[in-house]
Amino acid sequence: MNASDTPTGGPVSIPALLRRNARKWGARAAYREKAYGIWQTWTWTRTLVEVEGLAMGLMALDLQPGDHVAVVGRNRPELYMSMVSVQMAGGVPVPLYQDAVAEEMAYVLEHCGARYVIVGDQEQVDKVLEVQDRAPAIEHILYLDPRGLRKYDHSRLHALEDIMAEGRVAHERFEAEMKRREAALDYDSTCVMLYTSGTTGKPKGVVLSNRNIIETSKASSTFDKLSEQEEVLAYLPMAWVGDFIFSIGQAYWAGFCVNCPESADTTMVDLREIGPTYYFAPPRVFETQLTNVMIRMEDAGRFKKHLFDRFMGVAKRVGPQILDGKPVSSTDRFMYWLGNLLVLGPLKNTLGFTKVRVGYTAGEAIGPEIFDFYRAMGINLKQLYGQTEASVFITQQPDNEVRPDTVGVASPGVEIKIEENGEVFYRSPGVFQEYYKNPESTASTKDDEGWVATGDAGFIEPDTGHLRIIDRAKDVGKMSSGALFAPKYVENKLKFFPNILEAVVFGGGRDRCTAFLNIDLTAVGNWAERNNIAYSSYQELAGHPEVLQTMREHVEEVNASVAQDEMLSGCQIHRFVVLHKELDADDGELTRTRKVRRRIIEDKFADIITALYDGSDSVYTETEVTYEDGRKGAISATLSLVDADVAAVAQANKVAAE
Amino acid sequence: MKDMTEGYTTPDGRQIGGVMMEMKNITLRFGGVVAIKDISFDIREGEIRAIIGPNGAGKSSMLNVISGFYHPQEGEVWFHGKKRPTMRPYQVARQGIARTFQNIALFEGMSVLDNIMTGRLNYMKSTILDQALWWGKAEREETENRAKVEEIIDFLEIQSIRKTPVGRLPYGLKKRVELGRALAAQPKLLLLDEPMAGMNVEEKEDMSRFILDVNDEFGMTIALIEHDMGVVMDLSDRVVVMDYGKKIGDGTPDEVRSNQAVIDAYLGVSHD
Known part of the structure; x- marks a missing residue:
């Protein structure tokens, strides 16, 4: 370790970290990307050369300090490097969600006033061109993949590599100025601006400083002992704060390699080839993988299935204990070792998890069975709780203290307090500077002492100190009887069934709860196949009487489990409907990070909700849908509404017992 | 039309070169059946040329004449300004003409990669012995050809099925793999026999985009047969219309669309 690692006098910007890494680990891989079937490598030295080239190229296009540069595309080394180039030239990178439709993109491009947009391919170029009259500040578009762009007007459209080459040629003109701008970057200058996915209303631009990003990366790297030896796979949206922290913050701080x-x-094949040591995935990814494994095991021969069941049983019993270093009998230890040799090891290899040392999941609650499955296999999967406004980390689970129902203890450097209404507040070095051009929101979220409202309701477990999140604070309401209404709590329980992809529970201010369900096409489709149930469309499968029956059983099971909880027993579901379409971000029903947008769903499907409460057996509905290319269409269906049995409430039992 | 040197400019601004292939008074008979009757047309450098017509019009026969599979009883085929003698299909392939088939003709048990690799056959010169020993030339050749194949896989966006046996793929993807194999031969002229047959709207859109991109990125000349009028009119620069073995129209999509003989053949005409 040399002196530059100490906080005082250490690197205070991402470009400075890049220079340190190029000095320290010049020949080590900084980025890898599979192209033409072979993994191509960028060393730290090459990365620095290319980043400098592009920075000067951008200056040749008249980039001024403080200019916003939007970056849109799938995870590719050049796009990550271009963000660092922008910083080096004094600008502020603004990564955007690549699957955003033109409409959404228009808003953020206009809001951030980007003069430059760096994009991955033709698809993104088309989108930017489509909305450019609504975002008049855009002067130049730089693209990475030239395919299909030959015939476009190139007066304001440039290939990224051309600009990089121009920058290198012009280094005598720009190098001194670039170095000057880079030196002017300090701990308080803006590192990046990220747009929140916007569960409610328009997205907000979260301004994060170098201090936020670097301090957070430093603390979290130390927490999980990340070194330059780690391998990560970058496959989550670049616009998401987590990816910025993992693939840029921590990668530059610890000096590890980002694989694209x-x-x-x-992605899944590449995951297996890379064998990451540090891995992040939202619960949905783990869920899908587990569903696939289970479906394939259903189709496997009897002997294989027997082996799998036998050793998974052992693993589920003792795997988590072994992982946590707790005592386990030597027979169990031997059986686990054998199982690892015969079943778990090969399975982990197939999934690409052989080398995973630290795995995180966050964003949504993860089903206990799913969580336990991966931990049983010996994968150190943990949960964290974070926000864009906190530069990700608020709480995380330390090794050996992992449980599915909590989100862990406060991350290093983070203070947490719970207000009287149950809302969680935090204060940390990672706390954002402001919402761009939105002082009212900034003031209502962050107070003068630096405490930030999470908008989530939760409590700290007295004996362990772990934080438990119940729901969004504003979604937690009262039913007409005065009982507590926490929709997400029930929805999560429903979503833990592999057959249910999405659930939305209603009941705030009403006398009882109802729900919308989305079937999981993979799981239910496979079930239909095995049971010779013919269907021609998603809609038909979703409305199949046997599917409805299965869903009813699931709902009743959840009701029984909800009834156990005294506080929340009022949230049992009395009636439900299986929707004829999947809730989709393109239709505005989910955010880009796939969180349910309650108000929009309530408005859009008001007719179905009315029917759920007026006692009718079926409802005819027409819904507008948006296709991936932005065209609109409508689908109509007659949905049957199903009653579910409600379990006796725990409270009632107590009264009876008294 | 008969100008051998000068080309023309398409409405979207592409420059089309001189005549690459010319069919002169082709007549093809199977016994007493006349499949093609005295047809002449040309294919120009860099253009997308379509042959359309109702069932049994002789479109596929025409493609088979171009690819050397059928030999016409009368007429001449001129390629690059030279009259082509009677050739076997493999000789035609070596001249730089590759094709896809109406009913997919891939090796079902082989992977996508290997199937496309077979398209490189004309570029492999090493002997069986070289290949068996895997030394020197054989290894070099394999690397070069594999690089080319990987470019095509990237171009057609089929990286995720690179190692999947073709037999396991859905129809639309098989069609794409077949296009890949034809591209692997780096032909000067690419013949596509009903590339959209049996596809859904989305697959058709994908395929159309690939055809346009092939033409645009590689500057490849394309002759295609297609049933779907909408697709043909959008894709091609010039269209030949056949009916009962005869040519009833030839020109730009707009010209063909307003040609009375074509309208009659496609929509039927009342015999009163």
């Missing part, structure tokens, strides 16, 4: 998949479809 060949295409979105090959």
Whole structure:
């Protein structure tokens, strides 16, 4: 360790960290990307050369300090490097969600006033061109993949590599100025601006400083002992704060290699080839993988299935204990070792988890079975709780203290307090500077002492100190009887069934709860196949009487479990409907990070909700849908509404007992 | 039309070159059946040329004449300004003409990669012995050809199925793999026999985009047969219309669309 690692006088910006890494680990890999079937490598030295080239190229296009530069595309080394180039030239990178439709993109481009947009391919170029009259500040578009762009007007459209080459040629003109701008970056200058996905209303631009990013990366790298030896796979949206912290913050701080998949479809294969040591995935990814494993095991031969069941049983019993270093009998230890040799090891290898040392999941609650499955296999999967406004980390689970129902203890450097209404507040070095051009929101979220409202309701477990999140604070309401209404708590329980992809529970201010369900096409489709149930469309499968029956059983099971909880027993579901379409971000029903947008769903499907409460057996509805290319269409369906049995409330039992 | 040197400019601004292939008074008979009757047309450098017509019009036969699979009883085929003698299909392939088939003709048990690799056959010169020993030339060749194949896989966006056996793929993807194999031969002229047959709207859109991109990125000349009028009119620069073995129209999509003989053949005409 040399002196530059100490906080005082250490690197205070991402470009400064890049220079340190190029000095320290010049020949080590900084980025890898699979192209033409082979992993191509960028060393730290090459990364620095390319980042400098592009920075000067951007200056040749008249980039001024403080200019916003939007970056849109799938995870590719050049796009990560271009964000650092922007910083080096004094600008502020603004990564955007690549699957945003033109409409959404228009808003953020206009709001941040970006003069430059750096994009991955033709698809993104088209989107930017489509909205450019609504975002008049845009002067130049730089693209990475030239395919299909030959015939476009190139007066304001440039290939990224051309600009990089121009920058290098012009280094005598720009190098001194670039170094000057880079030196002017300090701990308080803006590192990046990220747009929140916006569960409610318009997205907000969260301004994060170098201090936020670097302090957070430093603390979290120390917490999990990350070193330059780690391998990560960058496949989550670049616009998401987590990816910025993992693939830029921590990667530059700890000096590890970021691997980019060949295409979105090959991610799972690439994951297996890379064998990451540090891995992050939202619960949905783990869920999908587990569903796939289970479906394939259903189709496996009897002997294999027997082996799998036998050793998974052992693993579920003792795996988590072994992982946490708790005592386990030597017979169990031997059986686990054998199981690892015969079943778990090969399975982990197939999933690409052989080398995972630290795995995180966050964003949504994860089903206990799913969580336990991965921990049983010996994967150190943990939960964290974070926000864009906190530069991700608020709480995380230390090794050996992992449980599915909590989100862990306060991350290093973070203070937490719970207000009287149950809302969680935090204060940390990672706390954001402001919402861009939105002082009212900034003031209502962050107080003068630096405490930030999370908007989530939760409590700290007295004996362990772990934080438990119940729901969004504003979603927690009262039913007409005065009982507590926490929709997400029930929705999560429903979503833990592999057959249920999404659930939305209603009941605030009403006398009882009802729910919308989305079937999981993979799981239910496979079930239909095995049971010779023919269907021609999603809609038909979703409305199949046997599917409805299964869903009813699931709902009743959840009701029984909800009834156990005295506080929340009023949230049992009396009636439900299986929706004829999947809730979709393109239709505005989910956010881009796939969180339910309650108000929008309530408005859009008001007719179905009315029917759920007026006692009718079925309802005819027409819904507008948006296709991936932005065109609109409508689908109509007659949905049957199903009653579910409600379990006796625990409270009632107590009264009876008294 | 008969100008051998000068080309023309398409409405979207692409420059089309001189005549690459010319069919002169082709007549093809199977016994007493006349499949093609005295047809002449040309294919120009860099253009997308379509042959359309109702079922049994002789479109596929025409494609088979171009690819050397059928030999016409009368007429001449001129390629790059030279009259082509009677050739076997493999000789035609070596001249730089590759094709896809109406009913997919891939090796079902082989992977996508290997299937596309077979398209490189004309570029492999090493002997069986070289290959078996895997030394020197054979290894070098394999690397070069594999690089080319990987470019095509990237171009067609089929990286995720690179190692999947073709037999396991859905129809639309098989069609794409077949296009990949034809591209692997780096032909001067690419013949596509009903590339959209049996596809859904989305697959058709994908395929159309690939055809346009092939033409645009590689500057490849394309002759295609297609049933779907909408697709043909959008894709091609010039269209030949056949009916009962005869040519009833030839020109830009707009010209063909307003040609009375074509309208009659497609929509039927009342015999009163």
